[in-house]
Amino acid sequence: MQRDRALFVEDGQIVGIEAAGQVPADAELVDLSDLTVMPGLIDCHVHLVFSSSAYALGDVLAENDQQLLLRGVAAARQALGAGITTVRDLGGRGGVTFRLRDAIAAELIAGPRILAAGSPITITGGHCHFLGVEADGEPAVRAAARLQLKSGATCLKIMATGGRMTPGTNPGMAQYSVAELRAAVDEAHRAGVPLAAHALGTPGIRNATAAGVTTIEHCNWLGPNGTVDFDESVAMQMAQQSTGVVPTLVPLKRSAPALREQIMDCMRRMATLGVPIVAGTDAGVSLTPFDSLPGELEIYVADMGLSPLQAIQAATGTAARLLGLDGTLGTLAAGRAADLVAVAGDPSVQIEDVRQVRTVIKGGRTVVDNGIVL
Numbered sequence: 111m112q113r114d115r116a117l118f119v120e121d122g123q124i125v126g127i128e129a130a131g132q133v134p135a136d137a138e139l140v141d142l143s144d145l146t147v148m149p150g151l152i153d154c155h156v157h158l159v160f161s162s163s164a165y166a167l168g169d170v171l172a173e174n175d176q177q178l179l180l181r182g183v184a185a186a187r188q189a190l191g192a193g194i195t196t197v198r199d200l201g202g203r204g205g206v207t208f209r210l211r212d213a214i215a216a217e218l219i220a221g222p223r224i225l226a227a228g229s230p231i232t233i234t235g236g237h238c239h240f241l242g243v244e245a246d247g248e249p250a251v252r253a254a255a256r257l258q259l260k261s262g263a264t265c266l267k268i269m270a271t272g273g274r275m276t277p278g279t280n281p282g283m284a285q286y287s288v289a290e291l292r293a294a295v296d297e298a299h300r301a302g303v304p305l306a307a308h309a310l311g312t313p314g315i316r317n318a319t320a321a322g323v324t325t326i327e328h329c330n331w332l333g334p335n336g337t338v339d340f341d342e343s344v345a346m347q348m349a350q351q352s353t354g355v356v357p358t359l360v361p362l363k364r365s366a367p368a369l370r371e372q373i374m375d376c377m378r379r380m381a382t383l384g385v386p387i388v389a390g391t392d393a394g395v396s397l398t399p400f401d402s403l404p405g406e407l408e409i410y411v412a413d414m415g416l417s418p419l420q421a422i423q424a425a426t427g428t429a430a431r432l433l434g435l436d437g438t439l440g441t442l443a444a445g446r447a448a449d450l451v452a453v454a455g456d457p458s459v460q461i462e463d464v465r466q467v468r469t470v471i472k473g474g475r476t477v478v479d480n481g482i483v484l
């Protein structure tokens with residue numbers, strides 16, 4: 111935390127942070143002196159084309175790709191208004207999220223920077239098979255990863271277990287072997303992109319950790335027959351090799367209320383063991399809108415034992431590091447993109463203040479002014 115600073119921005123980049131003083135004659139002054147300025151927030155798990163309605167699955171099944179694109183346009187705008195200047199999209203359909211990413215980068219529409227996985231890789235009939243990519247066996251997984259990368263993916267997503275959203279899949283069981291997951295890990299490494307593994311059940315968490323994925327999504331440690339089955343040796347390996355966990359706790363309250371307390375206990379144990387906590391919401395799934403990240407951070411502080419500053423780091427510096435973007439995003443330092451969010455109050459003391467977004471600057475341009483998305 112620093113006070114009374116001037117942050118100098120040139121060509122969209124931070125070029126210096128100095129004691130506040132004289133404004134150079136040729137500089138434009140943006141006065142944020144009554145606010146707290148943080149790095150732009152990063153939501154590491156969203157689905158921009160999902161509706162976030164109570165019937166998110168039904169919506170994505172019923173709507174065509176043009177409708178999904180319009181969903182994405184609105185979702186991106188909503189995220190930006192909450193101070194989110196970067197998202198990692200972990201599952202769209204038909205390349206829609208690539209088009210959305212490119213339109214935002216070209217400043218045609220408002221929205222955060224997007225790392226897009228395109229369609230997630232899943233087994234035949236597996237979790238989110240309706241997003242269009244099914245692959246069984248090592249060569250097929252490899253080919254599916256390469257196809258997404260060829261289509262424009264800047265990250266990858268693989269479904270290591272079944273999911274609650276997809277009827278007929280088993281969240282407690284592994285979908286892929288370690289060898290199949292390792293094929294995806296290889297391809298992600300070759301392309302220099304992060305690989306996210308969706309894993310609710312312990313067998314899938316175990317396989318994904320052994321394969322060396324970048325982050326494990328949800329990580330609910332579900333055992334057989336609807337129990338919770340934490341495996342400390344796997345969590346220790348995650349900590350040791352810096353495999354991140356993306357908890358997505360906002361939708362958990364609704365999707366697994368009976369198990370929530372036990373799952374939260376697993377989250378606390380992972381945090382204590384030193385597993386990197388990377389903020390992500392699963393925004394787009396039922397009743398989880400695209401401005402849910404502040405609520406997610408509040409849960410990290412209230413129920414996971416993180417300090418407000420650690421929660422902010424989960425959505426800034428730690429997130430950027432796990433995504434391989436720490437050279438350009440996630441901290442306020444010279445050489446980083448000028449992605450800033452200015453809020454009233456001080457979220458490092460009271461995390462709820464992260465909701466009080468006043469100004470958002472992305473790549474040096476003001477994109478939210480006085481709480482209004484421009």
Ligand SMILES: [Zn+2]
Pocket residue numbers: 155156157200201392
């Ligand atoms: Zn998801």
